[in-house]
Structures are given as structure tokens and as C-alpha cells.
Amino acid sequence: MIELYSDSSPNGFKATIALEETGLDYTLHHIQIEQGEHRGADFLKLNPHGRIPVITDSTTGIVLFESAAILLYIAEKSDQLLPKSFSERWQALPWLQFHSSSMGPIFGQRVHFEIFAEPIKPAITRYQN
Numbered sequence: 001m002i003e004l005y006s007d008s009s010p011n012g013f014k015a016t017i018a019l020e021e022t023g024l025d026y027t028l029h030h031i032q033i034e035q036g037e038h039r040g041a042d043f044l045k046l047n048p049h050g051r052i053p054v055i056t057d058s059t060t061g062i063v064l065f066e067s068a069a070i071l072l073y074i075a076e077k078s079d080q081l082l083p084k085s086f087s088e089r090w091q092a093l094p095w096l097q098f099h100s101s102s103m104g105p106i107f108g109q110r111v112h113f114e115i116f117a118e119p120i121k122p123a124i125t126r127y128q129n
Contacts, residue, residue: 002026005046006053007033010107011067014099015053018071022078026055068100 004019004026006012019026031037031052038050046054047065054065055073064070075081083089110127113120 001058003029003056003058004053005029005031005043005055007031007038009033009052011051011104012053014067015055015070015074018074018081022074022080024074024078066100067104068096071096 002019002024004015006015006028007030016028031043033052037043038052043054044050046056046063049065051065053067053070054063055070056063057073057077062073064073071081082092106127109123113123113127117123
């Protein structure tokens with residue numbers, strides 16, 4: 001059984017959507033970031049970086065954090081979401097890396113500067129563009 005530790009955020013949604021789409025059995029544990037639950041000792045044992053999502057799999061003993069690693073694990077475990085052909089698989093994997101190293105962080109920074117930080121117009125413009 002997979003245990004998913006997550007909150008309502010784009011990175012958390014990725015793991016939840018993949019688990020729903022593949023039909024793998026999982027239990028969701030809501031980690032309330034606004035309440036600081038991601039900084040608690042129990043959560044930090046799962047992910048020392050204190051970020052969601054995290055999955056644990058009791059059938060394999062594997063604990064994973066970082067959304068791209070989790071998505072790869074779900075794809076491999078379910079035998080879904082990634083093409084079987086070698087060349088098609090390697091066409092898909094760069095898009096997974098693109099989401100985790102480019103789009104995800106850029107959208108995160110945009111939300112930070114537009115909603116949470118004191119308005120800094122050059123930063124807002126940069127991430128909107």
C-alpha cells in the first residue's frame with residue numbers, strides 16, 4: 001500500500017493525479033503546510049528537506065520525495081504512464097524533467113511573488129513572462 005503525504009499544491013496534485021489515473025491503492029495523509037506540519041520531526045524523517053509530496057510503499061519499503069521521482073515510481077509500479085518502446089520512453093522522460101526543473105519552479109516563484117511576497121514589479125514581470 002502506498003502512503004501519500006501531501007498538501008493542496010501543484011507538486012502534490014501531480015502525485016495524486018498519477019495515483020488516481022493508475023488505480024494504485026493509496027492512502028492520503030494531508031500535511032498542512034500552513035500549520036507547519038512539514039517541519040515536524042515525523043515528516044522530516046520521511047523527507048529531510050521538509051517538502052511535499054512524499055510516498056512510502058509498504059510492499060517494497062521504499063520512501064520517495066521529489067515529484068519527478070514519485071511520478072517515475074508510480075509509472076514503473078503500475079506499468080502505465082510511460083511508453084514501452086525505448087525511443088518513445090526517452091522522448092517522454094525529458095518532459096518529466098522539464099516539468100520538475102523548469103515549469104514547476106517557475107510557477108512556484110510566480111505564485112510567491114504575486115501572492116505571498118511584498119510586490120516586487122521586476123520579479124513579477126520576470127515570472128509572468
